[in-house]
Amino acid sequence: MPREGYQDQLDELREDVLYMSEVVLERLRTGLDALDRKDEDLAWDVIEGDHEINQLYLDLEQDCIDLLALQQPVAGDLRFVAASFKIITDLERIGDLATNLGDYTLEAQQSVFPDVDVQAIGSETIDMVEAAMDAYAEADAEACYAIAEADDALDEQCERASETVARELIEREDTESEEEVERLMRDVHRLLLTIRDLERVGDHAVNIAARTLYMVENDDDLLY
Template sequence: MARKEYQQKLNELRENVLYMGEIVQERLRMGLAALEDKDEALAEEVITRDAEINEMYLELERECTDLIALQQPVAGDLRFIAASFKIITDLERVADLATNLGEYTKQATRDLFPDVDVQGIGSDTLEMVEAAMAAYATENVADCYEIAERDDALDERCERASEVVVRDLIETELGDGTDENEIEEMLQDVSRLLLTIRDLERVGDHAVNIAARTLYMAENDDELLF
């Protein structure tokens, strides 16, 4: 393969990874919207269309594998391909977490704990993924560090939200006269909400992973990898 054609393949890989990022971000938006509006049709769309993301992932995996096996890239090119492969793995997992939001939407029976701003947390995680993909596109090292710092604030926000759910459940929701069936239903809703918070926190973790791989790709710096 001529150098010009090889460089074109690398450019195409970056473009395809960015496109996958756009699709995954849209699915996350859809999952959050379904959860907010209790839109079961939208939730089902997020769930059923996850197969598209999986197919996209496998195709990009083949692209990365072929570039390594057939071209034996060195130095910067090898880091770029390896980082791209790791990033699509994180994107595929973010899509899985968006699918979880669809599942939680279908399971929800009522609104609980209005003090827990799930949509605000979701918006934060979506912005982190957007910023991480933008950093990958431009190899912006400063943004990689900023995303990692934002994750600390997200973790604290998720921890506080989980504490609110548990505290309110103990203090106000389960009185002595509460029917056992009502208790069981309430516990299912609480479990769903805690899982939602956990999954959104994981989206933030994947955004940090993308930033860490971008930093390594651009600077051969593994500081954020561990």
């Protein structure tokens, strides 16, 4: 691996990480669309597409290892490679959470609790991941703090949504058969898992921002 190609390899790593984020975000959008429309074909697209994300992760993991082992980067370059390695891990996990949305779509029996706007929560998480990847691409330290603040608002939104589910379930006055109750509880469980998974996407966006801040300024303020 000639040293004169070193900077090109760093640039290629950045571009490849950004490409992986585009694939992951597209899977997340499709998963939310499938859930909203209860579209099983879209759900299977997300589930079966997880293999591509996993392969991208493995390829980029090897690229990071090669750079560390063969080029022995130091200072800012070392932080860049290390941050990129951690970021692709978060992206892979977001891909897994998108796959969960596909699974939930296949399991969905009925629409429950229309006051809970899952699509609005999902849109917020997509915005956060996009902003985190923009910060990585542009080495924008200030943007990293804004993403952490957005996560606080997302956590509150998810908490309110979960509370709405619990409150409306308690207040239901419908007389239902045992079979209907069991179906309702499965859908409630699925809805709460969906809220939880979207909240986790936000957590991964913060992780990406934290690694970017460390990469740019050698600042571990957002790491946790």
